[in-house]
Amino acid sequence: MLYTPSYQKLEQQYPDTCYECQSNDDVYNQKSCSVHKSEPPTEECPLTKERSDKCTDCRCSRSGFGIICCCFFILSIAITTALILQLSYGNSIPPGKTAHGAVATDYTNCSQIGTKILRKGGNAIDAAVAATVCMTVVAPHKTGIGGGGYIMIYSQIGPKTQLVVDFVNNTIEGQFGKANTRIPAVLKALELVQSLRGNLAWQEVIEPSVSLARTGFIASRELAYELSKHSDYEKKFHPVNGGEIYQRPILANTLELVGQHGADVLYNGSLSSEIVSKIGTDQKLLRDLASYEPQVIAAKETSLFDHTILYPPHANLVEFTLKELEKLHIQKENATTIESQIQVAEALVHANLISQHPIITRQKYAGVVAMDWQGTYVSIVTGLNSPLNVSLKTDAGFFLDTIDQRDGLINLTPVLFHDDVPNCGLSGSFNSDDPAVIGQILYNYLAVGFNLSTTIEYPRYYLLPDGVAIENDSSYSIDMAVLNQLKSSRPPSAVDPNSIMKSINMIIERRNKISSHSDSRGGGLSSRY
Template identity: 30%
Template sequence: MNNINGTSTNETDRPSPSIPGPYRSPEQTEAFPLKHSLYRGNGGAGNKVHGLRSLTECCSGSVNKSGTSLRIIVLCFVALTLAVIVALTIQIYYGDYQLVPHGSVATDNPRCSVVGTEILKNGGSAVDAAVASTLCLGVVNPHVTGLGGGGFMIVYSHRNQKVLDVIDFREVAPAYINTSIHTPGSYVGVPGVLRGLAMAHELHGKLPWMDIVMPAVHIARSGFQVPESLFAAKAHLDLNVLFNRRLINWAAPLEAGQHLTLPELAATLELIAAKGPDVFYNGSIARNVLLAVANAGGKMTEQDLAGYQAVRRSALTATFADFSVLVPDLPSGGPALLATLELLSALNSSRGGHGMSPLNIISLANASENVYRRALLGIWGDPNFQDEEYDNDRGKVSLGKLTQSVGSHVAAVDLNDIYVSVVSGLNAWFGSQLLTNDGFILNNALTNFGVGKNSPFPGKRPMSFSTPVIATEKRRICGRRLVLGSADVALAAQLLSHLLVLDMNVTWSVEAPRFHIAHGNNSIFIEDYHVPALSKNAQESLEKYGYHLESLSKPYQSCNIVEKIGDDLTSHSDSRGGGISSRF
């Protein structure tokens, strides 16, 4: 049983009244990321925001050598002197950072963001940083992601203008999947997180595997403060199910800000650090997974676990608002996101401004609803099974749960302009609500099966709405580049509309009001407890259009971003997830 050692006050400080998010000072926000330089132009709707210039220039400018008079020399010397004085004054007054920055990592937890940048400082790649941060999130946000889940990763080299890799580590249906049984254990897919992260590290990592895993071990063993998201997610626990008593007994006493240690998970991660990912899929850890599934009414075998492999997929690309948008292929939510953006192409005629107009919000809602209905009809599924014939009635029992979509996102950028976006998760808050003896929670990904091409089948991966995203400006190689992602394509579409159509800066794009689509009853869920909330004018317009609005309780899904414009780097972690991005 995981231990709870003492309590302490919540680490979140009072937010700035003019800047959204749980930040300790303006320097930690996207509006003032660091003091090294200023960037102008795209990405801020006219706002001037402090940026972060990378050590290696993306675009070097030429120097104007005209003029040789003494007056010009003197004026230049005076201007340079004043500029140095002003820069030093600003740096002394504001900055913690004294060196030219190298990269950035944005996650749902401040410590996990720092884990990523520490990896970069030690010579690791953006993939190393993303893997380490994802493992860290499995410790501090065990209700969202972890060893018992799955996900997707995209790796992009901006210098080479190409996608280096797309890694699919989505959960897989076991050989004995039975759609007539509806128990927590029957919804558990074979976990893929560790295989996927290990594959990414093997292909694109620089540091030893142990160096990547051990930061998560240290945090699990020494402890961390319970995030507000974990505390709020307890409302989603089913207290009447006997199968999950271990999880209930562990989670029920938790309070936000409480100091928590996870000794069982620390021991599991330490074993993985020493012996590699194979130890998870064979031996005692695997047997404990099988035991948890069997005790909850499911059937998974040693062969199911031992045979799991992550898969390298192709990337898809589309143009939206003069940007190239790169996403993974099926079974990720990438195709669904591109379909949504295609329906939103009419928004391009109304660029700029401070926020979404009611008409644009209605367009977003309609496009998202349209795409989700297409998904429910089974037009997308595991590409390895597209040629098979399936009974359309086979997966109807799961249709209502296809809309579940919970995960955590990591964005990482390194000195070599390698961009990495990872979305991983348990599929729902606390997944299947099954806590193993080794300290991690199992997914409920098999609830995402449906009909048609997404019908359940042994060895098949259910279609997901999660997708990592890379967006690059088409007209300028060194223009705006964005690393983002979401566990819900509707949220990703809203974020891209804020960024690319309205030309909002990163902070305001992420913190802007968002809504969630409910399927089958023409309902939209509003984040009433997020600041800022959706305007009354927008809500009234949605109601007039025929949508039924409902209030959505916390926790809310988060979306994190790292952005580069020219050689300036900035980032923002969504306050909904409680994170703060890290740069150095």
């Protein structure tokens, strides 16, 4: 029996959501999507891409008349599609290509903003940047332009691109570091990748979030709950209830200036003084802010279940975890056995017990993934150590971030994977802050063979400082042998696993078809066209 979260409210709010279109062995259903009320929505209806057609089976009749009819039908569809695309997108799409893409985030509006950017002729970088800026508007309890994070870009067409933008490890230096405050690095990093690889003008990418912040968005229950826990916030600002329209006009003004004049208005412009005034008056603060630059580095890679896994160089624990799994030499045909699941659980516990890294017990980050018709993946994960810190709320409408004994954002990890099968191969992207969860996701998808939605929604176990916390659901019972093994390795944690709710959003491509899924734990829906 599979883990099946409650989707009723999402079904009512988004009745057009695509439902299950893929079987557990990843054989795609070629029929059109239809709503089956007995199945949960999976958001993984495949999108055919006309990059290569070598893996598509011919469904036409072998008779001469059937072939002729089929050819005329296909030609008519192709000509009609090409005309529509030409009218809609102009010259932004090269001849012979079909514009398709997907964006997955924790907030439906942000996913939709990403695909609207794709429709305007933007690429995956434009879409992911726009969706990330949107998340800084709608989820200040998870992320914000005062935070930090990582960006990973992978291109599987033409010259291989595997680069990482790090805007965490050099954000707590100089006078900002002495003040235990992070340099607000998010916009600088987003502008960098968009200026280098984006298709659209910077202002076009920022504008949707300006409108959203100004006109307002529906506050999530999670946001309302987190705001209610910060009594200082409610004393200074009006309380927010889930489902209400929440506006952020000051942030809208800031983003509008950033869109018009670039991120430098924050770092070396009219808003710089407003930022540093929350920390001190030392002129060195202004110099540190003005001189800040993210680090651009090459991604590292390792092998797991006949796939190449890409990750940032800082992710040493992720690397160790994946190597421990690879040492097991589990064959795919044996991956579902209890023995193999126990081996995996033991390997993940062992890999993460040797680490002194603090594990965040609730989500303080926002993950965005995007893919376009060019075969470019972008994974952006941003976060805050101390969200909603009223003492560091700037006059520019966002929160600066404080640094504890250790910077928790170093655990943020974008992940990309691919195999080496030409044309018909598999590739995908997601992100997390938890190496053990990354191991579980990759094992369940690449080895066990779960489809995308099951992989993301499947119950997880979290290795916390005081023990192991195991998700469960009335419709799913973890195998008792695996459960006992986990409990014998680590005592049960006092933390309620349902309070952790770490959301993982994922996009994959197989056989030239794109699938996407936003984790129900995060409350969002992916968007694609």
